[in-house]
Amino acid sequence: MNLPPLFVLAPEAGIFVLRSNDAHSAPHRQWGTAILFGLEGAVTVRHASGSARGRIVVVPGDVPHVTSSRGPLASVVLDADHHRATFRALARRLPFALESSSALAQMVAVVARGKGAVARGAEQAVAGLLPTGSAPVGDGRIARLLDMLEGEEEHPLPVHAARLKLSTGHVSTLFHARVGIPLRRWLLWRRLLRSLPLMRAGGLAETAAASGFSDQAHLTRTCVRFAGYTPRQLANALASHG
Structure with a gap:
C-alpha cells in the first residue's frame, strides 16, 4: 500500500485523520485521544514509562510520546473538547494496544478511498473501540x-x-x-486547530499571523509539540487530499 500522505479535517466533529507512510513522529502530546492504525504492520508508541505495540494503539490525551511505523499509518485524533467523554474515560492511562479485526479492516478501507467521507468512516471505526461523545x-x-x-x-x-x-x-x-490542561496550552492548541484549514493554501507566515501566533517559527514549534509533524508536512498532506 503506497499511498500519498492524507490529512482530513472535520473540526465541526472534532476529528482529524492523518495517513502517512513509514511514519516516525517527533516527541509530542496531542490535546485529545489518538487512535493509531497500522495499515500493514504494527505501530510502536514509546513513552516515558515504556512502550505499546500493535496494529491498533490508543494514546490518551496529553501523554508525551513518539510514534513509529515501518508501514503506512492512519492516525485518528479526537479533539478533547468535542470528545470529553473519551478523554475522561482514559484519564491517567498510558498508551495501550487494542485488537479489533473489524475496526482495522474498516479503517484500511476508509483511508484507501482517500476522498469522500473519510472522517465519518474513521469516527465509525473508532466508535466500536472507545466511548465517544461530549460531556x-x-x-x-x-x-x-x-x-x-x-x-x-x-x-x-x-x-x-x-x-x-x-x-x-x-x-x-x-x-x-x-x-x-493549563489554560495557556489549551489556547495554543485552539490556535493550532484554527491554523490547520489555512495551511491548505500555503503561506505559513500568513497562516501563523491569521491564527494568532507571533510568527511562523512559533506556529512550527507548536505544531511539532502537539502533532509531532511540521506545518509543511501537514500542508503537503492537506494538498494531497485536495
Missing part, C-alpha cells in the same frame, strides 16, 4: 469562560476573569482542574 465540563464558570474564549480569545485573561468575578489565578486553577 459537560462540570463547572458553569469554566463553561462560560470556554464560550467567551471561543469568540473573544484576543482579550487578556484579566478581562475574562473580571467578567466571572474571579481572580486570574483562581480562573487558571479552575480551568486546569476542570478541563485537564
